[in-house]
Amino acid sequence: MELNERVVSAIKEQFPSLDIRCEHxxxxxxxxxxxxxxxRQLIDVGHAAAHVEGVRNVVSHMTVKGLVxxxxxxxxxxxxxxxxxxxxKTDVLIVGLGITGCGIARxxxxxxxxxxxxxxxxDVGAGASKANNGxxxxxxxxxxxxxxxxxxVRGNFLYDKWAQELNFTFIRPGHLNYITSxxxxxxxxxxxxxxxxxxxRDVSMLDGPQTLKIAPGIKEIMGDDPVASVLTPTxxxxxxxxxxxALAENAVDNGVEILLSCELGDVIxxxxxxxxxxxxxxxxxxxxxxxxxxxxxxxVSVMAGDECFTLHNRxxxxxxxxxxxxxxxxxxxxxxxxxxxxxxxSKGGGTDQTPSGNILMGPSATEVPxxxxxxxxxxxxxxxxxxxxxxxxxxxxxxxxxxGARPADLKEDYVIGMSxxxxxxxxxxxxxxxxxxxxxxxxxxxxxxxxxxxxKNGTPAKRRDDWNPIREKKVKFAELSREEQAALIEKNPxxxxxxxxxxxxxxxxxxxxxxxxxxxxxxxxxxxxxxxGMGRCxxxxxxxxxxxxxxxxxxxxWVEINLKGxxxxxxxxxxx
Amino acid sequence: MKEIKTDITVIGxxxxxxxxxxxxxxxxAGKVLxxxxxxxxxxxxxxxxxxxxxxxxxxxxMSGSEYAQIFIDEVNELGIDVVTDTMVLxxxxxxxxxxxxxxxxxMHISSGAxxxxxxxxxxTAGQILLLGGRPSGVxxxxxxxxxxxxxxxLPGKKAVIxxxxxxxxxxxxxxxxxxxxxxxVYEVMPNPGGLTRNIVQCLEDFDIPLHLxxxxxxxxxxxxxxxxxxxxxxxxxxxxxxxxxxxxxxxLVLAVGLIPENExxxxxxxxxxxxTKGPVVDQNFMTSVPGIFAAGNVSAVFDLVDYVxxxxxxxxxxxxxxxxxxxxxxxxxxxxxxxxVNFVIPQKVIDDPEGGNMFFMRVKHPDGRSKISAxxxxxAGKSVHQRVAPPEMLACEVRGIQDAELEISVGAVG
Numbered sequence: 001m002e003l004n005e006r007v008v009s010a011i012k013e014q015f016p017s018l019d020i021r022c023e024h025x026x027x028x029x030x031x032x033x034x035x036x037x038x039x040r041q042l043i044d045v046g047h048a049a050a051h052v053e054g055v056r057n058v059v060s061h062m063t064v065k066g067l068v069x070x071x072x073x074x075x076x077x078x079x080x081x082x083x084x085x086x087x088x089k090t091d092v093l094i095v096g097l098g099i100t101g102c103g104i105a106r107x108x109x110x111x112x113x114x115x116x117x118x119x120x121x122x123d124v125g126a127g128a129s130k131a132n133n134g135x136x137x138x139x140x141x142x143x144x145x146x147x148x149x150x151x152x153v154r155g156n157f158l159y160d161k162w163a164q165e166l167n168f169t170f171i172r173p174g175h176l177n178y179i180t181s182x183x184x185x186x187x188x189x190x191x192x193x194x195x196x197x198x199x200x201r202d203v204s205m206l207d208g209p210q211t212l213k214i215a216p217g218i219k220e221i222m223g224d225d226p227v228a229s230v231l232t233p234t235x236x237x238x239x240x241x242x243x244x245x246a247l248a249e250n251a252v253d254n255g256v257e258i259l260l261s262c263e264l265g266d267v268i269x270x271x272x273x274x275x276x277x278x279x280x281x282x283x284x285x286x287x288x289x290x291x292x293x294x295x296x297x298x299x300v301s302v303m304a305g306d307e308c309f310t311l312h313n314r315x316x317x318x319x320x321x322x323x324x325x326x327x328x329x330x331x332x333x334x335x336x337x338x339x340x341x342x343x344x345x346s347k348g349g350g351t352d353q354t355p356s357g358n359i360l361m362g363p364s365a366t367e368v369p370x371x372x373x374x375x376x377x378x379x380x381x382x383x384x385x386x387x388x389x390x391x392x393x394x395x396x397x398x399x400x401x402x403x404g405a406r407p408a409d410l411k412e413d414y415v416i417g418m419s420x421x422x423x424x425x426x427x428x429x430x431x432x433x434x435x436x437x438x439x440x441x442x443x444x445x446x447x448x449x450x451x452x453x454x455x456k457n458g459t460p461a462k463r464r465d466d467w468n469p470i471r472e473k474k475v476k477f478a479e480l481s482r483e484e485q486a487a488l489i490e491k492n493p494x495x496x497x498x499x500x501x502x503x504x505x506x507x508x509x510x511x512x513x514x515x516x517x518x519x520x521x522x523x524x525x526x527x528x529x530x531x532x533g534m535g536r537c538x539x540x541x542x543x544x545x546x547x548x549x550x551x552x553x554x555x556x557x558w559v560e561i562n563l564k565g566x567x568x569x570x571x572x573x574x575x576x
Numbered sequence: 577m578k579e580i581k582t583d584i585t586v587i588g589x590x591x592x593x594x595x596x597x598x599x600x601x602x603x604x605a606g607k608v609l610x611x612x613x614x615x616x617x618x619x620x621x622x623x624x625x626x627x628x629x630x631x632x633x634x635x636x637x638m639s640g641s642e643y644a645q646i647f648i649d650e651v652n653e654l655g656i657d658v659v660t661d662t663m664v665l666x667x668x669x670x671x672x673x674x675x676x677x678x679x680x681x682x683m684h685i686s687s688g689a690x691x692x693x694x695x696x697x698x699x700t701a702g703q704i705l706l707l708g709g710r711p712s713g714v715x716x717x718x719x720x721x722x723x724x725x726x727x728x729x730l731p732g733k734k735a736v737i738x739x740x741x742x743x744x745x746x747x748x749x750x751x752x753x754x755x756x757x758x759x760x761v762y763e764v765m766p767n768p769g770g771l772t773r774n775i776v777q778c779l780e781d782f783d784i785p786l787h788l789x790x791x792x793x794x795x796x797x798x799x800x801x802x803x804x805x806x807x808x809x810x811x812x813x814x815x816x817x818x819x820x821x822x823x824x825x826x827x828l829v830l831a832v833g834l835i836p837e838n839e840x841x842x843x844x845x846x847x848x849x850x851x852t853k854g855p856v857v858d859q860n861f862m863t864s865v866p867g868i869f870a871a872g873n874v875s876a877v878f879d880l881v882d883y884v885x886x887x888x889x890x891x892x893x894x895x896x897x898x899x900x901x902x903x904x905x906x907x908x909x910x911x912x913x914x915x916x917v918n919f920v921i922p923q924k925v926i927d928d929p930e931g932g933n934m935f936f937m938r939v940k941h942p943d944g945r946s947k948i949s950a951x952x953x954x955x956a957g958k959s960v961h962q963r964v965a966p967p968e969m970l971a972c973e974v975r976g977i978q979d980a981e982l983e984i985s986v987g988a989v990g
Contacts, residue, residue: 376708381707402710483577489676490681493679504665537697538702544723544727562799567799568712568713575729
């Protein structure tokens with residue numbers, strides 16, 4: 001049977017009432033059309049097609065009855081860009097500066113190439129990356145044989161080097177999944193086997209007493225009696241936004257040129273070759289376009305003449321708890337709750353802890369039609385709060401709730417490679433969970449693809465002699481001893497002026513952030529770099545001070561300072 | 577590192593800290609030091625330019641800054657040491673303290689006694705699990721007050737206020753006077769959260785509607801606030817979706833409660849009361865750590881500044897006696913509560929006939945004419961109130977407590 005027919009019959013079997021049409025191209029990428037009842041059903045139909053043997057990926061042209069699927073209008077961006085005309089010529093243009101784009105920019109900076117990178121937001125890592133839970137994933141949760149599995153295992157391995165060179169916070173607290181009923185044994189055996197198949201050499205199975213020896217809090221605090229567990233020491237944690245900033249700063253230090261608040265409107269191609277892009281800041285001519293545009297990567301690929309996947313926003317809601325709670329012993333342990341794992345594609349998170357010590361619950365996983373939808377809802381929040389098993393923490397300890405968007409394709413695997421239709425287009429797309437942990441692996445793979453193509457075209461890239469892999473360590477006042485703090489203030493009094501009292505962040509640290517290779521211009525950008533405003537009062541006390549410093553240092557008026565993104569000024573006008 | 581020795585160190589230069597420092601000096605304390613994190617003394621009073629302060633204490637109505645200035649003048653006259661723009665980083669159970677600023681650098685301060693007067697902070701959007709987007713234009717009432725009154729900026733043109741606590745009510749009036757349209761005040765509870773006089777003077781006088789049992793169900797906007805959906809809630813606080821209504825606005829003001837600031841207290845190992853969220857104190861406002869006292873909103877959120885000052889003075893008298901070695905020691909006994917009493921501070925009483933004798937309490941629910949009674953002591957002064965409600969703190973003086981046995985109750989009287 002033809003691939004088309006097999007896909008149609010697979011869909012018919014699961015969704016007999018639907019009339020879905022299917023086409024496929026020479027790459028076995030199938031395109032679906034037809035009307036579904038709900039958005040969730042559209043995603044399910046896409047997944048059903050992706051599961052058919054031989055299907056490489058799925059493009060959706062499907063619609064939903066009574067639903068207008070929001071679509072971005074690029075016409076104004078194109079108009080602006082054309083009006084300005086050509087502003088730059090480059091060898092490589094990276095579109096999107098989330099963790100994927102930042103990682104690629106940093107790694108490619110090693111070579112004697114002119115590299116530019118753009119992002120539509122006002123800061124790096126300000127899209128999906130900033131809302132990620134920061135897990136550098138263990139190997140036990142990713143499907144063996146997928147690109148996701150390969151790159152997350154590789155990424156996890158490479159993280160120590162990244163952290164060492166780029167001086168961001170990286171910890172490996174490990175992870176312990178335990179069960180309290182032997183009936184649940186299959187769920188942890190599956191994690192163990194998956195980890196082994198993904199070449200994790202450190203994973204081990206423990207019995208009840210061994211489990212309690214490592215994590216006595218399971219009994220003391222959670223009141224659980226573990227019968228067995230799987231211990232994965234490689235599970236790590238980072239602050240995702242800190243990693244993005246560190247990578248991007250190092251890239252800029254090595255000559256990469258970054259343009260922020262620069263939306264892409266269209267891609268210029270000629271005879272199947274990338275020629276340039278039209279952005280709101282003008283036209284940039286380029287030989288290579290690396291598409292790391294997060295949730296919009298499918299649209300960028302279409303603009304470049306290669307429609308080969310469709311992305312959907314799988315929204316995740318996270319709750320952050322006050323640092324004072326609870327004791328750390330339980331934090332690496334999570335009880336397996338097989339009853340919550342009904343939906344295998346929509347993997348959600350559980351109890352976690354950030355490297356700063358805040359408990360983090362979630363994320364949830366909900367399919368939504370709008371790529372810009374990062375609203376928290378009653379239902380998602382209930383899911384997230386319900387992941388808590390620890391009786392010593394309650395919703396009253398929550399200091400912040402937020403949601404982020406996972407850029408998932410219908411195959412539920414990463415899409416990385418040189419386009420077969422448009423030479424010069426390298427997709428680094430559909431990087432969803434565990435995208436933070438995979439980032440070094442993704443960057444390495446993209447680096448390899450680019451080098452190979454340059455080689456093939458007779459213009460091999462040369463390594464620069466002056467490449468500096470090191471990004472200097474930033475001062476983190478709160479983490480220093482009193483003596484170190486005293487010495488620091490003596491050297492620079494700005495470190496004696498505490499601005500954010502919840503997190504003990506000083507004016508010196510805020511000034512360091514402002515006078516850095518990528519200038520943060522909003523209150524939230526300062527928050528992501530310094531943690532000022534991330535504590536329990538959520539900027540109640542420090543926001544006016546941060547705003548004042550930003551305005552002073554950037555030479556702006558107070559009413560020009562944004563909270564986050566365009567036009568989001570905190571203050572609207574002077575009143576006297 | 578700069579080494580400093582004091583008799584009494586007061587953390588916080590707001591109303592509680594100012595009153596405590598002044599009283600300590602008047603009681604003969606040697607070196608008294610106030611550490612203030614802001615650039616000037618006065619605390620939140622400096623942004624309270626409305627009147628109504630000091631009615632109980634001075635018998636006249638003043639603005640917050642006027643009220644503060646009376647104490648600041650005394651601090652200056654009495655030669656009390658002050659460091660501003662200074663952050664206390666840590667307090668140890670041994671009463672050692674670390675603080676820093678830009679001019680003195682890191683300071684290590686050893687004190688005979690410490691008075692905690694850090695005040696309180698506002699509950700935030702995150703803490704009340706506010707749903708929807710997280711755009712600019714959502715801020716606490718205190719922040720709005722600071723921006724308007726201290727910095728001279730308006731954060732919006734059309735506002736919705738969630739929560740009817742006093743700061744929210746005050747800001748409803750203040751914003752109206754500054755030309756911001758206040759669409760309404762929405763309160764989750766079936767009763768207002770603020771004082772009656774504020775409901776009358778700040779809402780009714782300006783025709784601002786108060787919607788009870790109503791909440792903000794959804795915040796609209798990703799980076800810029802576009803509006804809010806408000807809805808009625810049932811008795812289990814579930815949103816009644818059929819009552820949802822969209823209100824376009826560019827400012828959502830949160831006046832959803834205050835929490836005592838006790839991070840330093842926790843670090844010092846001080847026992848906290850889960851109900852007040854402040855330290856458990858005895859009648860001298862001494863905490864579970866001997867020599868560390870708590871005053872004002874750090875011990876429990878007060879409604880009137882007059883009581884805040886009073887608690888600071890009681891704590892100061894205790895602290896001076898502690899430094900002089902004349903304060904009796906002892907675990908103390910819990911003050912029992914009965915009837916309509918939700919909580920009382922002080923929570924403990926030690927056998928100390930010369931100690932403080934003021935007790936502050938909040939009731940569980942609104943009631944008509946009610947009487948405060950004390951078993952194990954006698955109430956001095958006013959004990960009958962025409963009406964009682966949770967937002968209004970009740971204060972009473974109890975004399976002649978025997979063997980630290982005391983029960984305080986509030987009940988309706990005919």
